[in-house]
Amino acid sequence: MSNKLTETKDFLKMQIGTYCNRIKKKKIPSLDNLQSSYLLSMKKSSKAQGNKMHDSAKAYSPLLLKIYDLYVLGASNYFIWKCPTTKLVDLFRAHTTNNHIDIGVGTGYFLAKVKFKTPHPRIVLCDINPNSLQYASKRIAKKNPQQLVHNILEPFEQDREPKFDSISINYLLHCLPGSIKDKAAVVIDNCLSILNPGGVIFGSTLLQGSTKRSKRAQKLMNFYNSKGVFSNADDHYEDLEAVLKKRFARYEIKRVGCCALFVGYK
Numbered sequence: 001m002s003n004k005l006t007e008t009k010d011f012l013k014m015q016i017g018t019y020c021n022r023i024k025k026k027k028i029p030s031l032d033n034l035q036s037s038y039l040l041s042m043k044k045s046s047k048a049q050g051n052k053m054h055d056s057a058k059a060y061s062p063l064l065l066k067i068y069d070l071y072v073l074g075a076s077n078y079f080i081w082k083c084p085t086t087k088l089v090d091l092f093r094a095h096t097t098n099n100h101i102d103i104g105v106g107t108g109y110f111l112a113k114v115k116f117k118t119p120h121p122r123i124v125l126c127d128i129n130p131n132s133l134q135y136a137s138k139r140i141a142k143k144n145p146q147q148l149v150h151n152i153l154e155p156f157e158q159d160r161e162p163k164f165d166s167i168s169i170n171y172l173l174h175c176l177p178g179s180i181k182d183k184a185a186v187v188i189d190n191c192l193s194i195l196n197p198g199g200v201i202f203g204s205t206l207l208q209g210s211t212k213r214s215k216r217a218q219k220l221m222n223f224y225n226s227k228g229v230f231s232n233a234d235d236h237y238e239d240l241e242a243v244l245k246k247r248f249a250r251y252e253i254k255r256v257g258c259c260a261l262f263v264g265y266k
C-alpha cells in the first residue's frame, strides 16, 4: 500500500474515532439526532417560505444552512451516501478556475476549500434562494464574490457576458424536479450558454436506479422525495451519462457510493 493511502486511512480512522468518542461524551449529536434536527429545520423553513419557490430550494433557511455542513457534508456523505466529502473537494480543486460560477451554492463550503491561483478570482454565486446566496457570500467574502439570483431551469439572459471558464453544479440535479434525462439536459444546456470554449462543467448528484444504496440511504432518499426536497426517484446513471455523451466530445463520469461525479469539457 502506498504511503499516501496509508496516511489517508489513518487520518480517516482518527476522524471517525474522534467523532465516535465525542458522541459517547455527548459533545456532538449522533447521526440519528443530527438527522432529526435537520429534518425538523427543513420542515420549519419550507413552511416559513410559503409557495415562492419549489420545495427543493425553499428548504434552505438560515437555520438549515447552519447545520448543513455538519449533517450533510460531515455525516450523511460519509455514513449514508458513502461518498466522502473529500472526493467532492478534490473535484472542485481539480476543475475550478479563476473565472468561475457556482450554481446551487448552499453554504459555499466547496469554494471556500479551493486555492485560487490569483488573489482576485472572478467568482459568481448563483442560486434561486437568497438565503443560500447570503450564507455562501459571507463565507467566501474575502474572495469578493458576486451574487446572482436565478432559477437554473430557466435560460440565462442571451447577452450575458463575460462568460465563464468553469461552472460547478454540485448536489443540484438531485434536488430539481423531473427525471435526470430532462433536467440534466436543460441545466447543462443553460450552463453551456455561459461557458467559454475550452471551459468545463462539473459536479455531482445522488442517483437511484442501478446505483447501489443501503437500506438507510434508500429510506432517506424516499423521505426527501416525499417532501419534494429531492426529486431523484427517476435519476439513473445511464441517463446522466447519455446527456453528457450527447453534449461533450470529452467527458468523465464515475460512481462513488450513491453519487455520480461528472465533468464535461466544452
Ligand SMILES: C[S@@+](CC[C@H](N)C(=O)[O-])C[C@H]1O[C@@H](n2cnc3c(N)ncnc32)[C@H](O)[C@@H]1O
Pocket (backbone or CB within 6 Å): 056, 057, 058, 060, 103, 104, 105, 106, 107, 108, 109, 126, 127, 128, 129, 132, 150, 151, 152, 153, 169, 170, 171, 172, 175, 176
Ligand atoms: C443541496 S444544496 C447544494 C449546495 C452545494 N452546492 C453543495 O454541494 O453543498 C442545493 C442548492 O441548490 C439551490 N437550488 C435549488 N433549486 C434551484 C434552482 N432551480 N435554481 C438554482 N438554484 C437552486 C438551493 O437553494 C440550494 O442552495
